[in-house]
Amino acid sequence: MATCVRVLCVLLAEPFLSFALASEDTTMSWTSKMKTKRQAEVGYTIPKPAECEPELTTVNLRQSEDLSLYYIPSCTRIQKCGGCCGNFGNKKCQPVEVEPLRLKVTVKRYLGKRKWKTLPPEFVNEERHIRCECGCIVKESDCNPLQEYSKNECQCKCTNKDEKQKCDADTQNKRWSQTTCSCECRNTMLCASGFTFNNVTCSCEEERLSLRRGAEYPVTMSLSSPPTKPPRGVKTRETSGLLMTVIRTLSTSESNEQREFEKAKLEREYKKSDQQLNELVSEHKQELTQVMQLFGKISNNITTTRDKLRGMKVILIACKTLLSCRREELKKLWLEGVEHKHILKLLEEIEQLKDVPSKLGSHLANKEYLDATKLLVSALNVGDGALEGVEALRELKNELHHKKERLFVLTLREISRIVFLEPSKIIRDSRESGSFRGKSKWCRRLLDASQNNSSGLKDIVKEHNFEEELSDLAECLGLLKKLPDAATSIKNNLQPDVYGVVDRVTKAVLQLLLDDYLDIQNTATETRQTLAYQDRIEDVSLYFSRRRIQRNRDTSLFKFEQSSIFTSHLMDQGAPSLSLTSYASDKQRDKKLVCSPDPNNITVIITPLLKFVEEVEAMNGVTCTLNSFINDYIKNVFLSREFARIKKLVEGATKSSDAWRTPTAPHVTAELNLGRPLLKSTLQVSTAVRDLEVLLDTLPCHKPDALEILIKLIKNYTETCGAAYRGIVHPGPEDKTLCSVSWLKDEDISRFLKSLPNWLNLQSQKPLQRLGRPLKREDTGEDESPEEVRQRNIKEAEILLGNLTEGGQHEIISDLQQLKSLGLLQESMEWFAWRMLQIANKSKRYSNDSNANLLSDYTKTLSDLSVEFEELANTCLLMLHLEVRVQCFHYLLPKHNSYGKTKMSCQDPDPRVLELSRVLISIDEALNSSLQTRKIKYIFEGLGYLISKILMSTIKQMNQVDDVLIHKMCRNIFTLQQTLTNITMARDLSLDHARNYFQLFFLSPEEIINEMFEKRPDYSKAEITSVFKLISLSRSRRILSKRQCAVNLRMTGCQSCVD
Template sequence: MAAPPTKPPRAVKHPKETSGLLMSVIRTLSASESNEQRDREKAKLEKEYKRSDQRLDELVSVHDKDLTQVMQLFGKLSMRVTSSREKIHAVKENLQACKMLLRCRRDELKKLWLEGVEHKHVLQLLEEIDQLREVPARFATFLSRKHYLHATQLLVSALALGEGNLDGVEALREVRTDLQAKKQQLHLKLMEELSRHIYVHSTQEVVSLRRQGSGRENLLNSPFQRAGELRSSARGPTKARRALLDVNSPLPNSQSPRQGLPALDLNNIQEDVDTEDPEANSEHFMAILVQCLALLNKLPDAVETIKVEMQTELLAIISRTTQQIRDEAVTNTQIQQDPSMARQQPLLELLQTVFEQFRRVAAAHATVLQSLSHAADKYRVEIRLYEMADVWSKVQAVLQLLLTDYLDIQNTAADSHQAPAAFSEPTSDISAFFTRRKPARQKRTPLFKFDYSSHALSINSYLKEHGKEHPERGRRARERSLVCPPDPRNITFVFIPLMRFIEEVESAVGSRPCTLNAFLADYVKEVFLGRHHSLVVRSIETATKAPDAWRATTSPDQMRCLGLSRPLLQSTVTVERCIRDLHELMQALPAYAEHFLSIICNILRSYRETCQAAYRGTVQPDSEDKRVCSAAWLKDEDISRFIKSLPNWTDLQRQKHRHQQRRPLRREETTEEESPEDIRQRNVREAEILASNLGEGGINAHEILSDVGQLRGLAQLQESMEWFASSVQLFATHLPRGDSSSPVVHVGPNGIPALPEAAVQALDQLAMEFEELANTCLLVLHLEVRVQCFHYLLPRTHALTSSTVDSQEPDPKVLELSRVLIGIDEAMNSCLQPRKSKYIFEGLGHLIAKILISSAQYMERIDDAGIQKMCRNIFALQQTLTNITMAREIALDHARHYFELFYLTPEEILSNVLEKGPQFSELEYMNAFQLLQRSQPDSDYGAINVHLGRLSDILGEVGVTV
């Protein structure tokens, strides 16, 4: 078994000792007096000496190896130091020898050194010349691959070589000239590429999407549906719009096609020569182009070129888009078949596509401005950059040129019309437009000029380029290059999209005035509104002054389009069409909705006065004392209120409202069937009231409307006014109402902003006035038929029948009344709806029966021939009314039974009353007894009193009065 390894002895640490102990012992020995003391000290010293010797041995044994190594190293170092000293000494001796030799051959060495430097410089120049010779080929390669940064750096370095060390080399003069030419070519190429990326490459996505049809539905939506967006976008500028104005801020993805690409780092613009498509990242590529221009020291020229060519490039965008839309319109059969779409759809597509392209162009300009600003700071170039506001200013100028063509401003301005002084004044009197006036000589003064506008020079140059020297030829040339014919009404299609784009521009330019907004506002106010107002006035004036203005001349096509069953007055249709056109303008130009509403109210007020004048001209032809009886009755509020409270009128109004709820503007042909008893109960009261008021004194000829044409005119006026009132009421119902003092602008579903409550109420009031005039005309017709019955059946000067006349023929007055009723019925059927004709003739049998029965009191006498005559009259009238109302007039049977009483004696009459009950009223029986008494040649006046007394007693016993 092996013994465990022994550990080396550990060195014993002793306290640090000094020579103080030895000296202390020596002093003690010197000072000791006895030997014993010395011996003790000596022994002590020896002991310490042994201890020290022992310690020394221990230390030597412990550090023996280290000491050996130190000694060996010391020996080696000593030998090396000695050798080095010897070498240094030798070098010194050699240097001294070299120094002596150099002093001897100084000139010869200097000459060789100079020759070496010279040869090195020549070699460098030759190398630079070789580099210059390779520049064209490398430059062409970089250009072909569109590595413009490498090409620019190569060209700049080559120019620096040619203008530096090689400046004096005559053989390189052509090379330097060629490089200068290449520099100019590169500058032009860089500007061309920059312009292409700003105006063409940035808009390619919009053009390609339009070709594919993406988003076309949005382009073709009616501008009325976008009116809500027009106001919602006015809440404030978005981040995207603010970014277009801020040069140093990154563009939003919505304004740039570089979605999904890394952010652009202008501090580290590098060009990758290995990439296949250097233009994949357009923003990075434009930044490279700007850096190349900075390297060429062409930044100021580039900025000026961009500013000068900006408007031309924007016009080129419009031209390209126009040509593309024109080419597509040729093959679009739907547009070819619809003339309205042929004008509206291409123009809307053009505007929307141009707007989107202009947004992309503005975003590209923002990127270029960032790069220009960074390059100017990097290369310390003093330059004044253009601003985004300048870009939007050019965009506005170009759009003004575009609108100048499509709105036909130049020709519209030369039209011979004068705008009203204040369109928006609701109190302006335009009734003069409906009255005959002396034609005034028109002044041919343009209302709209661009001579002093901010963009006059641009427009003048544009018109000059397009043939201003030959205006007619230039106009035809511009029309051929447009997507639709120029027309001032094109503003109705483009106003809302333009206002949306104007809001974006205003948000982008900030505090700067928006010239496009001012241009559009000036055009609408000073040209379009005035022109349209004049056209409306001229149209209404022509319609109201035309010979057939107050005749129902509605064509079948118009009736079918309007859903009519009866023709209307041409003036009413014209005015309604003008109102509908103004309503469409309110939707198309919502900013001027209140103005159009005021025009509508003024037109309605004037037309109301015209219609009322036409009504008064019919019922009051000459003077107040010749007013017809029916109209005079209606002037009395009590009588008018009474007639409107009768059941037949309330039933007619109830049917009218029910029909309007079903179809607000379509006329109903059907009528509701009622029982004869209901009809009798509804008309008995009216007959009694009319008989009690008109039965005394008779009706003169001048108190009736004997001309059927006048009655037809009233019927046409009534039908037109009722239809027109419904149309106006429906229009007013759909208008949004609001408080004008409220800061919040509410928008209705049709795109019209909330209008003042007072203005809409005024429109409601006008609709009610037209409806009231229609009701008045219908009531006049209703009363006129009844008044004429009194005129023909109850004359003042003679009895209705006479025994001397042939009893086989009806009375001439009855025949004339039948002829008049038939003529009136024919006129009413051609002009009025069946329910209105029914109202006019319904209950007429009760009234005629009442008149005939009451005529007994005016007869001097009656005999059998007279009774037969009256029955013949009643039969003729009954047959006439049956043909008119298509129902048997039972009331005339009652009248015939009354005259058959005259075949009986008073006693027989009283017996029948006692047996069967009273069939007539007490007054009618009294009139019968009196006529029988007058018809007796030797009548006894005492007997009549007896008969009347018995009649009173019998009726009192029966307790029934008919």
């Protein structure tokens, strides 16, 4: 028992001794550190913290591990985020704003013997970091459902603390995982056969028992009571007295025998105590283990807490020392704060000064002269006040003074405009708006005012707030302190301003003369009448249907204002006529003109008239109003009239019932040097566009306006052509789509057809065909070998056969007139695309330094429109190419296993084959009158390979075969081969391949194998397998049962031959 007491005393005293030693060591280490710091104050370097910001980082540009490749350069430096983020390691410098980079790297391959080969350059995609911030490494998305995210600590914390406490109770076998927030076994092991590892007991158990224990273990754990502390021995008076008696006996005994007796007695007691202690330890082993573990945890927590308290104590002492030592520095920082506050105020004033030019510009643009003056004066006062000595603001101050002088000039110019220009401008505008002298109250009032010393003119001027504007301008001059200078300037410029009024009146007379010769009054009236009924109310549902939109009949409505009843009523009332035309006609009776009035006269007189205007402007040095008058007339009146006229012509040509079916006459086709006719509507649109081309030559200063009208008309025509194409290929209901249209919408099929050599050769022949030069063999690009042509056609047939879906009569175009219309649309769109390209190339020659950028934009738009017409033409041609193949699928594919059940003679072809031959011949005749020969060749080229594939694929649909059926199939092939020969004028060898395939059914299996070994025909394994299977099905069951093994052997030999 004494030994136990000594052990417990040592255990209880150990933490206090360790704390004392630790405190002493900490004090010594702090003292030594302070001493070392004082000794090392001379010659040290304070490192600069690495802030989180973009910095140059080496990036590897090598993309391949091949050592024979050399990359130039192999690496580079790019701005990447780098730097430190705190002392705890839970944050990282991360990019906030990045810029993508595409780096071009030169690649060379070393071939040996000092030879190099330059390879195509490679492009490496990288990112340049523009702005960086410190962010948490662990994000909120990294937490699982049992965790919650702490933004301050940048980590995921477990929320199931009760489970953690239960897990910490069994630290010998279990441990708590902060990652998964679950209790895991410390050691896992591989169990023998029949045993499984139990994650609850952390041991290997039998499979049956493990299930039972796994279900019962939580109940057992929940019922088990927590370990209890064993009761301590009661320190009685008798026990302490016994100890004191032993000590007294040992100290007062005189003989060794008595000491030996006490010693033996004490040893017996010790042994007895040890035995009892061992029994108690073995009995309460689990409780002692838990107590020791808890004691160890408590000791660790106490040690950790003492370390933290010790660190806090050191930090507080250091803070106290620093505060006492840096009192002066704090005072200095306070003074710097006051100074920075004043500097911040100055910086705000500087920022306001920097914004003054932009605000001043906006005020001047809105003609807010008073606000601009107040802003400028206040800015100058600030600049001359506290910021007077700032050298960095010298340029800004100079700019503000320059703005002040410019504002003074603008104010004087505005005063001159109000005094000398506005009154005459108001009178001129009222006259140009249609109110002539003696025909309105305003004119009569103006006439009376002019006869009474112009006293009434002041009232007219007041209506426009001229006095208020002049008052504001005078206030501006007063704020600028420029009133004397303004009075002197106005006095000096008085005579030139009066001369300017006289000059403007003279030019107005010339404008009246042009009104007569250009017939502006009637032209303006016609334009207004055209635009008045331009926005008609139509049925909106027509634009969402696939039917053709009916022709619009532009019929003008009845105008009551032009009726005789209304005119007589006005005459009875004594009112003047409201029609400008009647006044103009009365005016023309008194004048004799050199030529009849016509708006097109402007195209003849524009060049000498502009020269006259240039001479006048050169003499006076100011802009002539006659120039503005001419430009306004051409842009607002003449070009608008031409646009309305040409638009009406285009609508009349495209909205007729037969606009997309009527071709041009033969003599017109010959005049245009075309091989095939075009749509009559397309030629009419081209004629209308040619009128706008003439305006590009006759109106050199208005080429952008003419090009804008041209582009607007062509865009409308593009939409009309697209609607016409959709009306041709979608003749039926909306829920029934043509099979060829579905294939054409498939990007893979369309891309494949456009990548074939026959399509590329066809596209390369277009430039030579437009030049009118006959095509030679070297121009056609026909350099494919027969084997390449065969492989290309076979691949096309396989792709179309793989995308085939079962459909009915609605999936083909039965009306040949639609195919002919599609051919005419293809030729017309291709020719019109060439015309647009001509206009685009011609407009490039018109560009000069003043309008080069604008004309380049219009030229690019014309080129894009040409590409759209070209794409529509290509779509029509591909549509015809696919439609012919869909016809073959429709007539040749068996319907409900029709092959093998016919009772007709073997000498007669199948009715569907005859129908297909008739359809192909009809399509050829229809397209010959609308498409060029090279395009027809493209449509029918490779059709034999497709028919061959379709016929050979019908073997899979047959249940039996006989000689009559084989003869009939060969007859079908012969009929189709004759049809294709008549169309293409060349024998199609691909159908011979199909006929030889069907003739294999006349042979026995042994003969087929021998022929394959000798001739090795080009048949696939699936095709040969279908032959053997069909031959086997055609024989009787008896023969099949006897020779089944032989047939399997033949099949194996045939497959080896094919492989």
